[in-house]
Amino acid sequence: MSSVLSSLQSDFQTTDTWRVGVLFSRSGVTAISESEHFFGTVLAIEEINEAGGILGRMIEPIALDPKSEPAQYRSCAEQLLLDEGISVLFGCSTSSSRKAVLPVIERCNGLLWYCSLYEGFEFSPNVIYTGAAPNQNSLQLAAYLLKHGYRKWHLIGSDYIYPRESNRIMRDVVEQQDGEITAEMYFPTNANTGELARAVEAIKIAQPDVVFSTLVGRPGREFYRLYRELGIDPNKTPIASLTMAEGELELIDTKLCEGHITSATYFSSIQSPANQKFVDAFRRRFGLASPVSLWAEGAYSQVHLFARALQRAGSLDTQKLVQAALEVDFEAPSGYLKLDPDNQHAWLRPRIGKVSSKGGFEIIWEAPATIKPDPYLTLYGMTDLFVP
Known part of the structure; x- marks a missing residue:
């Protein structure tokens, strides 16, 4: 996985890129599902950059491994938001990791894109929820x-x-x-x-x-x-x-x-042109035997939705980006993806x-x-x- 990250981060000039954080575990108890999140994120960023980026600038990911530990998620989020000056994070899988990161995200007025299904009963203006609600x-x-x-x-x-x-x-x-x-x-x-x-x-x-x-x-x-x-x-x-x-x-x-x-x-x-295209691209990138699942698809689709929002907003400012995200959509492998303005969760x-x-x-x-x-x-x- 380190080679994937190295190739993704190569040849970037920080001042000319959109810097984002990637916070999925590649070790620990949830390494299997979160590695699939990671690969879906990688694929989407590569596709966007190969197509010319957003407004002429590439997306530059800074990825950390929280090792499936809630305390590490919080520490990594602080590193990305405070030390690296990043405002947009793609990450967390379990609700315990999301809950650990949420106070940091809100205090720093960052924006977390959360693609996992979860138990519901939450809303934060600093989170875009693209996974299934109950x-x-x-x-x-x-x-x-x-x-x-x-x-x-x-x-x-x-x-x-x-x-x-x-x-x-x-x-x-x-x-x-x-x-x-x-x-x-x-x-x-x-x-x-x-x-x-x-x-x-x-x-x-x-x-x-x-x-x-x-x-x-x-x-x-x-x-x-x-x-x-x-x-x-x-x-x-x-x-x-x-x-x-x-x-x-x-x-x-x-x-x-x-x-x-x-x-x-x-x-x-799922039998659809969008899904067949995604499955083929995923296996070309990560191996013909690579399993393709909801974890990879959710992460992949939310990055493409983010790219469309960034294209509209022209800024990583949280309020501008959230407003733009509510106005765009994406033909995802799972189907038509859009956000609900009432709660920043996805129609699925x-x-x-x-x-x-x-x-x-x-x-x-x-x-x-x-x-x-x-x-x-x-x-x-x-x-x-x-x-x-």
């Missing part, structure tokens, strides 16, 4: 599974804000629809094999219809592996997730994951995918159009969802 993935997943007979749910997650809040939302929805929660379990982000194996055995005893997992990083991957190895058939009792994507499936072994379900706004199997198209025997995801449901983001869940109820 009304763009969680509600659709719940509606689909409940309609198809999955009434007993087992909730398992990592012990930090995103899993706890996501499980709170899911519990509310399931119980409102007369479903049952068999248990709610949390584990540290460095949970060991024994802890996860005991969780699988508890699931076998509880006999839920579906397991909703918000485990992240290595424990999430190991949980999927143990689930099948310890005797639970995903085709009968699937794990449903918002985060398990193509890259981690390949590390686990796709054959062990056949039948599991993910709700997301992007899968690499929810989809549900099932791991197929051939690898990757078969899309088994998708919304007919993009959905207005509602991070505080004020507008949408289960009756508003159309899930065939």
Whole structure:
């Protein structure tokens, strides 16, 4: 990865470029998903610069590795904003990292472009949220599974804000629809094999219809592996997730994951010219075997949206750039991408995918159009969802 960064940063003259910060971990517990964020960001910046940059100036990235540690995210953000004089950051993946960076961003009046799905219930004028809010993935997943007979749910997650809040939302929805929660379990982000194996055995005893997992990083991957190895058939009792994507499936072994379900706004199997162009470009740049997932696509698309906003604003001034970002759009691999002026979150198209025997995801449901983001869940109820 260092060679990627070196090539990206070469031949820049600081006074003639648009300097931006890149803050994704390439080591630590979330290295897999955040490296995909990083590669998507790299690809978009290279495409923009190869096309002549923005207003005749190249984008110059300054990238740091926070090593998946919230304290390091804050320290790196301070370095970029205060020492480097940068005002625009692309970065953070987990909500704990975003929360760590947010006070620094707001104090310095910088602008964070955050492309990860998250638990909602947040707004900052200093953040552009291009990942899915709960009304763009969680509600659709719940509606689909409940309609198809999955009434007993087992909730398992990592012990930090995103899993706890996501499980709170899911519990509310399931119980409102007369479903049952068999248990709610949390584990540290460095949970060991024994802890996860005991969780699988508890699931076998509880006999839920579906397991909703918000485990992240290595424990999430190991949980999927143990689930099948310890005797639970995903085709009968699937794990449903918002985060398990193509890259981690390949590390686990796709054959062990056949039948599991993910709700997301992007899968690499989307059939569209924009997505085919993106997948081809990504694999040319990073290798034909490189997995392409929601992590890479979200990071890629937000950089292109940023470029269009910068073209309009002509400045990295936060207020000017935010206003311009609300006025532009981008035909992303996931579909038409624009921001909502009410909350600076993206309109996105929810989809549900099932791991197929051939690898990757078969899309088994998708919304007919993009959905207005509602991070505080004020507008949408289960009756508003159309899930065939």
